[in-house]
Amino acid sequence: xxxxxxxxxxxxxxxxxxxxxxxxxxxxxxxxxxxxxxxxxxxxxxxxxxxxxxxxxxxxxxxxxxxxxxxxxxxxxxxxxxxxxxxxxxxxxxxxxxxxxxxxxxxxxxxxxxxxxxxxxxxxxxxxxxxxxxxxxxxxxxxxxxxxxxxxxxxxxxxxxxxxxxxxxxxxx
Numbered sequence: 001x002x003x004x005x006x007x008x009x010x011x012x013x014x015x016x017x018x019x020x021x022x023x024x025x026x027x028x029x030x031x032x033x034x035x036x037x038x039x040x041x042x043x044x045x046x047x048x049x050x051x052x053x054x055x056x057x058x059x060x061x062x063x064x065x066x067x068x069x070x071x072x073x074x075x076x077x078x079x080x081x082x083x084x085x086x087x088x089x090x091x092x093x094x095x096x097x098x099x100x101x102x103x104x105x106x107x108x109x110x111x112x113x114x115x116x117x118x119x120x121x122x123x124x125x126x127x128x129x130x131x132x133x134x135x136x137x138x139x140x141x142x143x144x145x146x147x148x149x150x151x152x153x154x155x156x157x158x159x160x161x162x163x164x165x166x167x168x169x170x171x172x173x
Contacts, residue, residue: 068139
């Protein structure tokens with residue numbers, strides 16, 4: 001991925017929100033990069049997740065497929081995969097409501113503005129649970145519909161996002 005990154009949008013959560021949407025993907029760039037850091041929920045043991053947006057609205061169809069390798073410091077590694085889901089998980093480990101239980105990661109989004117192609121992503125993340133255990137998930141996925149994706153909506157299952165910084169970049173061609 002040659003070239004430099006151009007910052008498009010950044011949002012910092014300082015009070016509880018049910019979801020956070022960042023838009024700004026268009027035909028300017030072929031690849032977009034999203035960094036999230038210090039994402040934390042209001043309820044213990046809930047999954048951090050996302051949906052891609054079309055015209056600013058989250059796509060909730062059952063067209064998300066993803067696969068990853070889950071890496072843990074306290075247990076054996078595991079394979080994770082799901083098909084025909086209405087969302088994608090940022091990690092297959094749950095976040096909590098304690099100060100050290102935060103999620104951090106990077107997603108790369110491909111083909112977002114191409115209405116003739118599926119939108120793909122890769123992801124890498126690292127998280128920490130209430131016991132101080134480290135975990136990570138590395139993988140990718142696809143939205144199996146041809147559409148124009150303009151952003152991403154982050155949320156935590158049955159919880160609010162109470163903190164985090166979310167930044168969208170375009171990768172210069």
